[in-house]
Amino acid sequence: WQSNWISPAQIAFAAKRLNEPITSTLLRFEKFSCIGLDLPYIDLDTLGNFEATEEDFIMLSKGNIGDRTAWAERQISVAQIVQASWRLKEPLDEILKRLQKFVPLGLSIPEVDIDVVKNISVTRSDSILFSETNDSDYLSRRSPWMDDVVGPSHLITGVIKLNASVTDILHQFQKFAPLGLKIQTMDLD
Secondary structure, eight states: OOOSSHHHHHHHHHHHHHTTTEEEEEEEHHHTGGOBBBBOOOOOHHHHOOOHHHHHHHTEEEESSTTOOOOOOOOOHHHHOOOOOOOOOOOOHHHHHHHHHTGTTTOOOOOOOOHTTTTOOOOHHHHHHHHHHHOOOOOOOOOOTTTEOOOOOHHHHHHHHHHHHHHHHHHHTTTTTTTTTOOOOOOOO
């Protein structure tokens, strides 16, 4: 953990490791609230015996495809949604439906009209554009996608990694604007 709070994904991962329902794991964690562990308010009755599936764990992982490190944030970024779609080979609307199951755990997802992203599939090049490791000198130490804003580093990295024009990369990012991705306007003439 990076601070005194635990993310919804980390709660689900802990429940899996303990081989118990998420509600049982939350009750374990509540014992640590007296020493400063910040847990989201959760109505345990709403969760019932909810257990995450293997696909959910893949979706809630960060890093490379084989990495099973829990997403450590409460907010799911557009990049995380795109990566989950690529990993699971599911369209964006299906990923958003999966993520919705974790909202009672405190997960914050973009407000999206599911019909707008219905059947939008993620390609390999989309996955590359939204990778966590951009290998760019323009990036800071934190995740390059936390603000859901396409910045110069994303464009430069996309151009280099995909050997494409800036215009093509901008158009490729535009596909994900309905998820809340903010694309800065540029005069390319």
